[in-house]
Amino acid sequence: MKHPHGKTEIGARPAAGPIADARGGLRLVVDGTRGVTSLVEALHGQIQRFAPPLRRREGLPNDASADAAGDGLPPTRGITGLVYRSIQGGTRLVGDGLDGLLAPFDSALSGAAPSPRRDAMVAALNGVLGDHLLRSGNPLALPMQLRQAGRPLDPQALGATAPGHVLLLVHGLCMSDLGWRRNGHDHGETLAHALGAAPVYAFYNSGRHISQNGRALAEVLEQLVQQWPVPLQRLTIVGHSMGGLVARSAIAQAGAAGHHWPALLRQLVFLGTPHHGAPLERAGNWLHRVMDLSPYVAPFTRLSRLRSEGITDLRHGNLLEADWQHNSRFDHADRRTPVPLPEGVDCYAIAATVGGPDTPGSLLGDGLVMIDSALGRHRRAAMRLHLSDDHCWVGHGIHHLDLLSDPVVYRKMLGWLQT
Numbered sequence: 001m002k003h004p005h006g007k008t009e010i011g012a013r014p015a016a017g018p019i020a021d022a023r024g025g026l027r028l029v030v031d032g033t034r035g036v037t038s039l040v041e042a043l044h045g046q047i048q049r050f051a052p053p054l055r056r057r058e059g060l061p062n063d064a065s066a067d068a069a070g071d072g073l074p075p076t077r078g079i080t081g082l083v084y085r086s087i088q089g090g091t092r093l094v095g096d097g098l099d100g101l102l103a104p105f106d107s108a109l110s111g112a113a114p115s116p117r118r119d120a121m122v123a124a125l126n127g128v129l130g131d132h133l134l135r136s137g138n139p140l141a142l143p144m145q146l147r148q149a150g151r152p153l154d155p156q157a158l159g160a161t162a163p164g165h166v167l168l169l170v171h172g173l174c175m176s177d178l179g180w181r182r183n184g185h186d187h188g189e190t191l192a193h194a195l196g197a198a199p200v201y202a203f204y205n206s207g208r209h210i211s212q213n214g215r216a217l218a219e220v221l222e223q224l225v226q227q228w229p230v231p232l233q234r235l236t237i238v239g240h241s242m243g244g245l246v247a248r249s250a251i252a253q254a255g256a257a258g259h260h261w262p263a264l265l266r267q268l269v270f271l272g273t274p275h276h277g278a279p280l281e282r283a284g285n286w287l288h289r290v291m292d293l294s295p296y297v298a299p300f301t302r303l304s305r306l307r308s309e310g311i312t313d314l315r316h317g318n319l320l321e322a323d324w325q326h327n328s329r330f331d332h333a334d335r336r337t338p339v340p341l342p343e344g345v346d347c348y349a350i351a352a353t354v355g356g357p358d359t360p361g362s363l364l365g366d367g368l369v370m371i372d373s374a375l376g377r378h379r380r381a382a383m384r385l386h387l388s389d390d391h392c393w394v395g396h397g398i399h400h401l402d403l404l405s406d407p408v409v410y411r412k413m414l415g416w417l418q419t
Contacts, residue, residue: 130207172241214249
């Protein structure tokens with residue numbers, strides 16, 4: 001991407017500035033008001049109809065619009081329906097009017113440099129609602145971008161002194177590229193310095209499907225290879241949590257697209273990556289299904305359906321479009337296509353437990369990801385990643401986020417990557 005001021009940035013520049021943020025926030029308020037109105041109307045309608053306490057569901061919708069609507073309950077009618085339609089129409093009219101007033105000032109004030117706090121808040125919002133932000137054209141939706149020091153990466157600015165080795169860091173759900181700095185430590189900076197590499201950070205909308213982010217990452221990495229100021233000799237990737245899944249998806253899709261960058265990939269490290277899903281999302285989906293059994297509770301499943309496509313992909317660890325494209329993303333069955341680790345690449349996995357090695361239940365994991373999932377183990381042989389024992393490590397007394405700053409984790413990665 002060619003920046004207006006002559007810089008060559010990789011990936012689209014996200015909308016930034018006070019007006020863009022105000023417009024994005026306003027659209028979310030309008031969407032939220034309309035959503036609450038729809039929820040109240042659905043509950044009101046069920047009470048009016050004296051529906052039985054339990055109902056039989058014929059199946060779950062499989063398209064985005066049905067997912068957003070949620071429960072398939074009929075709207076209210078007559079005067080009651082007219083009132084709800086008026087509230088919906090009035091809310092939309094006010095929102096469109098305010099958005100139209102702000103739009104002319106957007107480009108004039110878009111040059112303000114985003115702050116780390118703002119980036120963190122927008123990243124968290126994208127993780128939870130990123131698919132909705134994208135579908136609704138909200139300026140808060142993040143595009144895939146490569147960054148350095150919290151700013152868009154401009155390879156040409158590095159000049160001929162740029163190293164021929166790039167260390168790519170891919171963050172997890174609801175995180176930003178600046179989230180790699182934790183407790184005064186940044187794995188990217190310290191590892192890159194020790195390896196003589198240039199640290200590059202992905203910054204993306206973690207609420208999109210993992211397969212969509214994987215394809216976008218594959219494309220910007222192909223741009224990176226073409227625009228790097230010196231011939232790129234080596235690529236190393238470290239993915240934390242969802243970031244490891246996005247990296248695997250990118251590698252698989254890049255191979256299918258005939259990209260050149262996978263040939264430069266030498267090492268791949270997973271930090272607490274839920275290769276086979278996370279239990280919290282599976283538990284949340286079971287709760288969603290139980291709530292859907294009663295017409296009086298079913299309207300509230302609209303709130304459950306608000307969780308993003310990225311979050312629901314974490315139920316089993318979906319990597320490809322085929323894993324979700326023809327099914328409801330709330331289907332509890334594991335329909336993944338097996339994706340093996342890339343050939344010719346040294347792959348490593350780090351898992352953690354919140355307790356000590358002798359603590360009962362320590363095998364449950366780091367608070368978010370189970371050990372077997374983090375190490376690629378599965379009861380089905382086709383789904384196993386077949387990582388060798390010397391390429392796996394389990395840390396104890398380490399929470400999921402502490403993997404980003406734990407000194408023992410850093411030393412383990414450094415030992416692997418220096419080989």
